[in-house]
Every structure is written in structure tokens, then in C-alpha cells.
Amino acid sequence: MTLRVYYEDTDLAGIVYYANYLKFIERGRTEYVREIGLDQTKLKADQGIVFAVRRVEADYLAPAKFDDVLDVVTTLERASGARLVMRQVVERGGAVLFEALVTLVALSETGAPARLPAEIRQALS
Template identity: 40%
Template sequence: MVNAPPPFLPGAFVGAEHHFRARVYFEDTDLSGIVYHANYLRYMERARSDMLRIAGINQRAAMEGGEGSWAVTDLAIKYRSPARLDDDLLVVSTVTAVRGASVVISQSILRGTDTLSGETLTDGQVTAAFLSPAGRPRRQPAGWADRFTAIMNGETFPC
């Protein structure tokens, strides 16, 4: 009898926050075992993508349907303390502003598995604009702004 692997566990909403777990692998680090600075952006991107998927914002369908796609237009990041090989990380994402063609998401990466005891390693703020296939800003697809507003208000979405 072969044991099946456990099902994929995505992130989850906790009130107005989206929580996404990650682990630091060898490939994420430099020679000293510290996470390379650009990899924090990868953890944040994965968390944002997971948050959108859970909220029912289908980025792939929008791209394939010719509506457009998201592009990061502004990014601020502050590194506080390094993550290290084998650390368990928690990426906490919060929608802080919703506009017709963009959304602002604040994110923190913590060492540990919860927001109460975790040490904040990195804080960031990302503005993403929805762009037409030609690369021009355009309004988000119908209903997306409403979903972002619901996230800001702490409404939950099924996984």
C-alpha cells in the first residue's frame, strides 16, 4: 500500500490578513546560509498570488481571455533581520488600498508560524496595477475591486 502525500495546503485568511507559510531552502540562501535579498520578493509574490486565488481572482483566466494582467508599479521593502536556512516563515499580507486599476498590499515576513511570537524579518508595500495586453493601465475586471474591498474588511473566502 502506497501512502499518498498530504493535500496541498494553501495560505488562509485570518480576518483581514492572508497568512502564507514558506520554508527557507538551501537554494534560497547565499554561501553563508542567509536568504538572498531578492528571494524575500519571491515569498511575497507567492503569498499575493495565493491570496488572489483564494479570493476568487483568476489571474490566468484574465490573461488568457485577453483582459490583461497585474504588474508591480511600486515597491518599498525594509529588511530588518535575515532569514536563515530551514527557517519556517509566515508571510502576512493585508490589502490597504483599492483603486479602479490598482491595489496596494502591505506584507510582512516573520520567522515562526504565528503573528504573536514571530520575529518580523522584512516589511514591504506593493502597488500592483492591472494592465491591458498592450501594457496600459485599465480598470480591474468586474468584481475584483469588490473582492479586494471585502478582503480589506475582513470578509473570508473559502479555500
């Protein structure tokens, strides 16, 4: 996914505020699941399953600045019964600025862990 850094994304020093990288990778994960054909709204309505972030390991390697064009690259590292681990990288012109390992869990509407349906596991494989 490609995005541009806007003024609102930066801090007083003119670099991307650290928390905004989490927003960038959230958008990247949303686009990733959309591209593999997973409709999260339908998944919630039909099966009562939603995804939640359980853990984020993040490394800030170099700053992005106003008007930079960034690429968010999302790859699935592994999937288990109710858990997905995704590696996400934010790059500018091929140079890695930020990387994260994000653990997601599938939850029922009550907040209990939920096993990923077979069709989702198949789409991810």
C-alpha cells in the same frame, strides 16, 4: 502562506539572499488573490487584464536562515480604479524579518493601464 527556507534560498553567509524575499512575497500575493477567488489566468483570457508590480518599498529587518519556517502575510491596504497597494510581511515565529509595501497596476495586453472590473473590486472589498 507558510514556506521553508531551502539551501538554494541562501547566500554564502547562510542567510536568505535579499532578492529571494521578493520571490517569497510574489508567491504570497498569488496565494492571496487565489484565496479571494480571483483566477488570474481566466482574467487574462477573458478580459485581457494582467497585474504588474509598479513599486516596491522594502525593509529588511532581520535575517532568515536555512531551514527556517516563514509565514508570508499579505493584506490589501487600498484599491483604486487600476491600482492595488498591498502590505506584505515575512515572519518567523511572529517576529517580523521583512516587510514591503507593493503597488500593483492592472494592465491590458498592450501594456496600457486597465480599470479593474467591478467583480474584482468587489472581491477585494
